[in-house]
Amino acid sequence: TKFAYVKNFELPDPLLPGTYILLRLDGHGFHRLSQDHDFVKPNDERALQLMDHAARDIMHEFKDVVLAFGESDEYSFLFRKSTTLYNRREAKILTTVTSLFTSSYVLNWPRYFPNSSLKYCPSFDGRIVLYPSEKEVRDYFAWRQADTHINNLYNTTFWALVQQGGQTTTEAHATLRGTVSKEKHELLFSRFGVNYNTIPERYRKGSVLVREEVAGHEPSGTAESAPAEDKCATSGSGAEASEVRVEHTQGTKKSKKPKVQTHIQLYHCDVIEQAFWGARPYLLE
Amino acid sequence: TKFAYVKNFELPDPLLPGTYILLRLDGHGFHRLSQDHDFVKPNDERALQLMDHAARDIMHEFKDVVLAFGESDEYSFLFRKSTTLYNRREAKILTTVTSLFTSSYVLNWPRYFPNSSLKYCPSFDGRIVLYPSEKEVRDYFAWRQADTHINNLYNTTFWALVQQGGQTTTEAHATLRGTVSKEKHELLFSRFGVNYNTIPERYRKGSVLVREEVAGHEPSGTAESAPAEDKCATSGSGAEASEVRVEHTQGTKKSKKPKVQTHIQLYHCDVIEQAFWGARPYLLE
Amino acid sequence: TKFAYVKNFELPDPLLPGTYILLRLDGHGFHRLSQDHDFVKPNDERALQLMDHAARDIMHEFKDVVLAFGESDEYSFLFRKSTTLYNRREAKILTTVTSLFTSSYVLNWPRYFPNSSLKYCPSFDGRIVLYPSEKEVRDYFAWRQADTHINNLYNTTFWALVQQGGQTTTEAHATLRGTVSKEKHELLFSRFGVNYNTIPERYRKGSVLVREEVAGHEPSGTAESAPAEDKCATSGSGAEASEVRVEHTQGTKKSKKPKVQTHIQLYHCDVIEQAFWGARPYLLE
Amino acid sequence: TKFAYVKNFELPDPLLPGTYILLRLDGHGFHRLSQDHDFVKPNDERALQLMDHAARDIMHEFKDVVLAFGESDEYSFLFRKSTTLYNRREAKILTTVTSLFTSSYVLNWPRYFPNSSLKYCPSFDGRIVLYPSEKEVRDYFAWRQADTHINNLYNTTFWALVQQGGQTTTEAHATLRGTVSKEKHELLFSRFGVNYNTIPERYRKGSVLVREEVAGHEPSGTAESAPAEDKCATSGSGAEASEVRVEHTQGTKKSKKPKVQTHIQLYHCDVIEQAFWGARPYLLE
Numbered sequence A, B, C, D: 001t002k003f004a005y006v007k008n009f010e011l012p013d014p015l016l017p018g019t020y021i022l023l024r025l026d027g028h029g030f031h032r033l034s035q036d037h038d039f040v041k042p043n044d045e046r047a048l049q050l051m052d053h054a055a056r057d058i059m060h061e062f063k064d065v066v067l068a069f070g071e072s073d074e075y076s077f078l079f080r081k082s083t084t085l086y087n088r089r090e091a092k093i094l095t096t097v098t099s100l101f102t103s104s105y106v107l108n109w110p111r112y113f114p115n116s117s118l119k120y121c122p123s124f125d126g127r128i129v130l131y132p133s134e135k136e137v138r139d140y141f142a143w144r145q146a147d148t149h150i151n152n153l154y155n156t157t158f159w160a161l162v163q164q165g166g167q168t169t170t171e172a173h174a175t176l177r178g179t180v181s182k183e184k185h186e187l188l189f190s191r192f193g194v195n196y197n198t199i200p201e202r203y204r205k206g207s208v209l210v211r212e213e214v215a216g217h218e219p220s221g222t223a224e225s226a227p228a229e230d231k232c233a234t235s236g237s238g239a240e241a242s243e244v245r246v247e248h249t250q251g252t253k254k255s256k257k258p259k260v261q262t263h264i265q266l267y268h269c270d271v272i273e274q275a276f277w278g279a280r281p282y283l284l285e
């Protein structure tokens, strides 16, 4: 038709080749949503598991996502550097991932919140960031995990003061103003008998979803934390169970690579130290 | 932390001021989804109403969307030219709208498909296109509506041949190859007694959601089509009922403009001719 | 060769269709260059004429540039909205224009500065800005011309205080601090007998280069200023003489439009008021 | 003024951090320019030296350019990965470099072509390409140098056939059609007694400008080719003489790094093999 010229206003938006595509989603207004749906404070296991579930669905659908990290109302996805998904068209990648995550979150909500139906529509914003080298990718995940730690330590102490210590939220904020990490640990222990390190790893470390090549990979992580992670990773609900699948690790048709068995494994392990990455060189190729 | 520098790799993505922002969503792989969930062919009223419902939710949430057009598995949203939503950041606008639409689609699915639960996660791609002038915006909507008409005429005839005419799909395609519009009309009438013009306007014209300024606006559309549209627009399910709300028509806080009553009205009217636009100058400012 | 893949890292950069492309050049470090080459203060006619010469060369080479405006060390070029120059590739347009302008500036320097050879390489930065509508284009040129006026009034008064009034530059700045337009006019007149309005229009209004369709167009501008401009435009050096050429006004090959005689005309006229634009509707199509 | 809002249409254009910025310039229509100014065929030493001169000026002005490669009418410039020149604004970097190169080319023309003045304005297009890793940067320079070789071998043989062999250009093209490298070498030797490897390295390898850290760096290149390159590099005209300067190797003011003596050295050496890069790790940091 004579109107079809308007299609020409759609401009190309290819992402630079040779870079790592990082896509981060974040819940829109989840401060309110978490209140309106009575999320446990400071961490609601159900809410976090639902996030993990949706992230897992992303990794099942988009085979070039090799690693994901979740905390609070956000999730980050790392695509392999060589991905040619949608010819690396930015909007296409960004919207299909954001949409599918949202869809899974809403569809699976009743599974995690059987007694509390959604009062309105949850939604997420999304963005893509390009990282040129391995260093930046590792630092990205370290950044998110450090953020998890800082927030969780603060929130844990804060809500202990409020819920167990009887402080108002204003008082609790005042109590914590200016305190450093060590002081929060001590406060938790001395006043509430809580050893921070015994808090579930999920809350302290966030969720790490890895597309793992099978053939006997060790559970990763630093020596001391590995067992706990491993347990956590395999003892979860059905939703968390990892499945072993035979997959091409690369999407291109002409790839003659032998099929590598991969499965998606959930950890709550350290991603800041070298151990995690050293055990999985394929994540960064 | 020393990792926070990775945030600097997020680049600004402001959309050119003074242009119309058009955002189009399209169902991802809905060919398969429509089959797996037994959508009626060629048009499934429930599926289309669900799309309209989700689109309406977008317009309730994003006050700068003044017009939307839906057909098949797609929906287009027009923002007012002067919108400063998220400072016109492209990814932010694109993802929050795509995500909310998806969320509403999934959350409201049971309302339109009470007997058929979702077998997997529906998702949508999204894109933003900028149009510099009124002409291109009008031509954009004309383009989508002309597309609606062409597809619907073809599909209606095609499925009549298959479902009522007993042809295989291959035969039906062959029958229609090379036919022009007029011949399809005649075929429908002569072989199946169907007067194409009596097919529901929703199928022939698509869905038009308008943020209308109240104060007695006529239902719009050309004279002959208006009543039908109006009926259609008001006789639908509760989900379609238009609500009158008092809203600021612009999002900026300092706006001293008097509040204008607006409501979101659903039509299945012509948007190619001048009448629709002439009656609503505020859509294009 | 096996290295050719690196070409794929070149990304497309088409400019949005249907918008006005505005390209502005500005001398790099001309504060120093003007001192090192003894430019007359505050306005050096030779320097300004050289800028006009280079701008004219741009318009001879790029037929889709319909209007240009120069002042100080900068020049702005307006492309017709429908231009398809280099398929609207941003870097290609931006660099070829910037480069040709620079080339002409250097090559023609001796013509305007016969007694002062270049001590080092002059250069220019360049940028492209898109404007969606006529209003913004007109306001753009008004912005530059208002800037010309403000700067010239200030500089003229400032250098009068220094050169004729014997003030130091520090004193002159102090004298002018906080003064409004009217006070500068009065100061010029009362202390130096200078009627600002008799200063050459080139200095007060800047340079306006118009690709004009011949067939007897009036010299444009407001009634009172037109004659002066016209004189200025035709009594300049050879470099400024306008030439009448037969040109296609549009670059597309299939254009069946009759050839329109155009020439490039230099004015120093008002571009803020309606008169200039009203007389030349073809500038904005 | 009330017009200043138009400035807001200028959009940010930062280049992705952490990537190598590669800027390539190419003469606009130099096929014609080389003919109109009687460039020697297939290689005009003066023209190539003028290009080198302009490139050297770029490196003197932009300290973050660490390497450049020239051939024919083009030059490529590599910025250090960490450059913050103009806050990595794309248009600013692209235009100032393109403009300065052009300026130097025109200003220095008479030095290399004392008997042939410019008949019109030479100009260059420019583009920026981002490369994420060392590999791609090395492959980029290999790509350009392989191109130099292929073109030069063809052109050398072609013009030998025409100028010495008496063939028409059409005949020469026909003679060469389908020939491989080895056959061209043999043809040159058997028919014209030319040993291709004795042709000046400048023509066979192009020009390599390196910002070298002093402190006794060896002339680089593979063992066998180094002496020839070195000679070539130091026996040129005055324009080619390398100068030793004391420079900060990084532009940031707060840098506490000790000053490193650097100079800009011209080679015509191999950049495809490892030797060149191995000897200069600082080029890629």
Ligand SMILES: Nc1nc2c(ncn2[C@H]2C[C@H](O)[C@@H](COP(=O)(O)OP(=O)(O)OP(=O)(O)O)O2)c(=O)[nH]1
Binding pocket: A026, A027, A028, A029, A030, A031, A032, A034, A039, A040, A041, A042, A043, A044, A045, A047, A048, A072, A073
């Ligand atoms: N109670 C509770 N709240 C949570 C949990 N996970 C996330 N939230 C809440 C706490 C924060 O208020 C909010 C996440 O912070 P954000 O910075 O993303 O803010 P929010 O989503 O409200 O705004 P945004 O739209 O992202 O700018 O979600 C949880 O497990 N339990």
Ligand SMILES: Nc1nc2c(ncn2[C@H]2C[C@H](O)[C@@H](COP(=O)(O)OP(=O)(O)OP(=O)(O)O)O2)c(=O)[nH]1
Binding pocket: B026, B027, B028, B029, B030, B031, B032, B034, B039, B040, B041, B042, B043, B044, B045, B047, B048, B072, B073
């Ligand atoms: N039976 C039926 N099918 C519908 C209806 N609305 C949409 N569809 C189907 C028909 C088409 O196969 C499909 C829409 O066409 P598209 O070009 O968007 O294809 P699809 O979504 O499969 O692929 P895509 O991911 O968009 O590239 O959705 C409906 O009301 N009834």
Ligand SMILES: Nc1nc2c(ncn2[C@H]2C[C@H](O)[C@@H](COP(=O)(O)OP(=O)(O)OP(=O)(O)O)O2)c(=O)[nH]1
Binding pocket: C026, C027, C028, C029, C030, C031, C032, C034, C039, C040, C041, C042, C043, C044, C045, C047, C048, C072, C073
């Ligand atoms: N004496 C004299 N100076 C002029 C004339 N035209 C321009 N200039 C000088 C005055 C200003 O210092 C300078 C233009 O101001 P800009 O803001 O463009 O500064 P400049 O080019 O130094 O820095 P830039 O590289 O553009 O950021 O050029 C003239 O006709 N006579």
Ligand SMILES: Nc1nc2c(ncn2[C@H]2C[C@H](O)[C@@H](COP(=O)(O)OP(=O)(O)OP(=O)(O)O)O2)c(=O)[nH]1
Binding pocket: D026, D027, D028, D029, D030, D031, D032, D034, D039, D040, D041, D042, D043, D044, D045, D047, D048, D072, D073
């Ligand atoms: N005779 C002669 N010609 C040269 C020399 N260096 C470059 N050229 C000419 C040969 C080619 O025709 C031309 C460079 O090829 P290009 O592909 O850049 O073409 P051209 O600049 O004409 O078009 P363009 O504007 O870049 O698309 O310059 C030289 O040393 N001697």
Ligand SMILES: O=P(O)(O)OP(=O)(O)OP(=O)(O)O
Binding pocket: A026
């Ligand atoms: O934490 P972020 O990156 O989402 O940062 P923000 O402060 O929420 O900013 P925005 O979401 O608007 O980019």
Ligand SMILES: O=P(O)(O)OP(=O)(O)OP(=O)(O)O
Binding pocket: B026
């Ligand atoms: O109809 P569109 O615009 O979605 O066109 P398409 O052929 O589906 O292409 P894509 O969705 O890949 O842009």
Ligand SMILES: O=P(O)(O)OP(=O)(O)OP(=O)(O)O
Binding pocket: C026
């Ligand atoms: O006057 P402009 O637009 O050149 O503004 P500026 O302050 O010089 O800024 P820049 O040239 O760095 O965009």
Ligand SMILES: O=P(O)(O)OP(=O)(O)OP(=O)(O)O
Binding pocket: D026
């Ligand atoms: O050799 P290049 O990269 O200049 O390639 P081209 O064929 O000249 O294309 P263009 O200059 O138009 O990008």
Ligand SMILES: [Mg+2]
Binding pocket: A026
């Ligand atoms: Mg945010």
Ligand SMILES: [Mg+2]
Binding pocket: A026, A027, A028, A029, A030, A031, A073
């Ligand atoms: Mg959030």
Ligand SMILES: [Mg+2]
Binding pocket: A026, A027, A072, A073, A074
């Ligand atoms: Mg958050």
Ligand SMILES: [Mg+2]
Binding pocket: B026
């Ligand atoms: Mg599509």
Ligand SMILES: [Mg+2]
Binding pocket: B026, B027, B028, B029, B030, B031, B073
């Ligand atoms: Mg679809």
Ligand SMILES: [Mg+2]
Binding pocket: B026, B027, B072, B073, B074
């Ligand atoms: Mg569709």
Ligand SMILES: [Mg+2]
Binding pocket: C026
């Ligand atoms: Mg500037």
Ligand SMILES: [Mg+2]
Binding pocket: C026, C027, C028, C029, C030, C031, C073
């Ligand atoms: Mg300047």
